[in-house]
Amino acid sequence: MNQCQAAARLRVALGHLGQPSARAGVAYPTSGAVSPNSFHPPQFQYTRDNDVLSLEQRNFYEENGFLVIKNLVSDADIQRFRDQFERICRGEVKLEQMMIMRDVSIAKSEYIPSERMISKIQYFEDDKELFRYCTLPEILKYVECFTGPNIMAMHTMLINKPPDSGKKTSRHPLHQDEHYISFRPSNKIVCAWTAMEHIDRNNGCLCVLPGTHKGSLKPHDYPNWEGGVNLMFYGIQDYDENSPRVHLVMEKGDTVFFHPLLIHGSGWNKTQGYRKEVSRYRARLVKGQRISL
Ligand SMILES: CCCC(=O)SCCNC(=O)CCNC(=O)[C@H](O)C(C)(C)COP(=O)(O)OP(=O)(O)OC[C@H]1O[C@@H](n2cnc3c(N)ncnc32)[C@H](O)[C@@H]1OP(=O)(O)O
Ligand SMILES: Nc1ncnc2c1ncn2[C@@H]1O[C@H](COP(=O)(O)OP(=O)(O)OP(=O)(O)O)[C@@H](O)[C@H]1O
Ligand SMILES: O=C(O)CCC(=O)C(=O)O
Ligand SMILES: [Fe+2]
Ligand SMILES: [Mg+2]
Numbered sequence: 001m002n003q004c005q006a007a008a009r010l011r012v013a014l015g016h017l018g019q020p021s022a023r024a025g026v027a028y029p030t031s032g033a034v035s036p037n038s039f040h041p042p043q044f045q046y047t048r049d050n051d052v053l054s055l056e057q058r059n060f061y062e063e064n065g066f067l068v069i070k071n072l073v074s075d076a077d078i079q080r081f082r083d084q085f086e087r088i089c090r091g092e093v094k095l096e097q098m099m100i101m102r103d104v105s106i107a108k109s110e111y112i113p114s115e116r117m118i119s120k121i122q123y124f125e126d127d128k129e130l131f132r133y134c135t136l137p138e139i140l141k142y143v144e145c146f147t148g149p150n151i152m153a154m155h156t157m158l159i160n161k162p163p164d165s166g167k168k169t170s171r172h173p174l175h176q177d178e179h180y181i182s183f184r185p186s187n188k189i190v191c192a193w194t195a196m197e198h199i200d201r202n203n204g205c206l207c208v209l210p211g212t213h214k215g216s217l218k219p220h221d222y223p224n225w226e227g228g229v230n231l232m233f234y235g236i237q238d239y240d241e242n243s244p245r246v247h248l249v250m251e252k253g254d255t256v257f258f259h260p261l262l263i264h265g266s267g268w269n270k271t272q273g274y275r276k277e278v279s280r281y282r283a284r285l286v287k288g289q290r291i292s293l
Contacts, residue, residue: 046187046213046259048148052141061146065213066248066258072138073194073253081278082196084129085158089115097123104228105165115274119170121158130158133278139192142257146190154183161204161275164268167227170204173235174265176212179220181260189260193279195250203275204267206248206256213259236263 046065047058053067061067087093091113101120111117124130133139134153143151164170177191199205220234247267248256258264269275 047145050145053145058145061257061259064208064210065262066208066210066256066264068248068250068254068256069142071251071253072142072255073133073136075252077132077136078194078196078252080129081133081158082276084127085121085160085276086115088121088127089113089118093127095124095126097126099123101230103162103165103169104230105162105167105169107231115160116162119160119162121160122156124156124158125153130278131156133194139194139255142255143190143192146257146259147188154181154189158278159276161266161269163272163274164204164270168225168268169228169230171225171268172204172233172266173223173225173229174207174209174239174263175220175233175235176217176261176263178217178260179234186260190257191260191279192255192257193277194255195252196276196278197252198250199275199277200249201247201267202269203271203273204269205250206264206266208246208248208258209243209263210246212263213261215261217261218263235265 044058044062046062047053053061057067084093088098099122100118101122102117103119106117121130125134131153134156140151161170178186181189183189193206218236218238221237222229222233223235250256
């Protein structure tokens with residue numbers, strides 16, 4: 001098994017620290033068809049009427065701000081993302097837009113192209129292989145449940161969480177993605193996040209505070225952690241250690257959809273593998289224009 005296989009998972013996310021990139025502005029026509037059987041009373045604020053989600057799933061998302069769909073992305077697709085990630089790690093793929101990030105623990109070490117050096121890739125919209133994630137019909141089908149039709153990819157991200165050096169710098173502090181993104185409205189944005197392998201508390205799974213999507217955007221700052229904090233990894237300031245946390249244990253291909261105000265983070269990676277996931281956000285378009293950016 002090579003390092004990348006031993007590694008963890010891949011993540012593509014979206015949004016960005018400011019404006020979406022032009023490349024991300026790709027709209028996907030989706031059906032938008034509403035079946036007469038799918039009518040639900042207007043108490044739904046966070047989900048749209050269509051036939052995809054069961055009433056139970058809708059209620060769960062409305063109440064909790066996230067929904068896990070098991071086994072959504074095929075092994076074959078994940079293998080393709082993984083293979084492409086390996087090519088990027090080997091320096092075989094170079095794209096101008098793509099941003100490569102390293103963990104703070106190795107930020108100042110000499111750069112050697114390998115999986116060990118890359119903790120995150122952002123803006124891979126120009127990478128045909130990775131961008132396939134954003135066009136997978138099974139992902140779009142669910143995204144539409146939250147955004148409505150006319151979907152736009154606003155940000156892409158793949159995370160390769162490194163084994164922790166012992167200083168817990170691989171942790172991602174609890175935050176709301178809306179802190180990083182300028183587009184709105186919140187209720188028509190969703191993040192799709194796909195595990196590229198088994199992810200649990202040992203390798204730093206996603207941790208969510210259910211129901212927090214109903215709150216507002218909270219002040220963020222760098223957490224006061226010993227050992228170091230990654231640049232741009234802000235955390236909410238008034239984190240109450242006693243608030244109920246849910247750790248999302250996921251298998252390869254499982255995908256969680258979550259609201260941009262949901263408070264979430266990820267734990268430190270206690271294993272020797274690099275855990276990977278792919279994710280991204282989408283927003284709804286009206287008449288070809290993004291709503292209230
Ligand atoms: C909705 C999305 C939710 C989220 O994803 S939250 C996280 C979003 N933010 C990010 O992913 C950060 C994106 N990445 C970046 O901004 C850049 O890669 C980053 C970290 C600023 C580095 O930028 P560059 O200037 O291209 O790289 P560089 O290698 O020349 O480093 C410049 C100085 O920064 C330091 N550095 C690099 N990576 C770091 C890290 N991970 N943590 C802390 N410090 C880091 C590096 O040592 C260097 O410092 P110095 O200037 O030599 O003293
Ligand atoms: N003071 C804090 N401020 C912001 N986020 C925090 C704080 N302390 C922990 N977190 C974040 O909370 C989430 C859950 O932490 P949790 O304690 O469950 O996991 P962990 O500390 O990474 O690992 P474990 O407790 O399993 O050893 C992680 O995203 C972590 O980054
Ligand atoms: O997986 C992680 O380390 C953090 C994920 C996250 O915050 C996100 O996907 O928005
Ligand atoms: Fe996030
Ligand atoms: Mg802990």
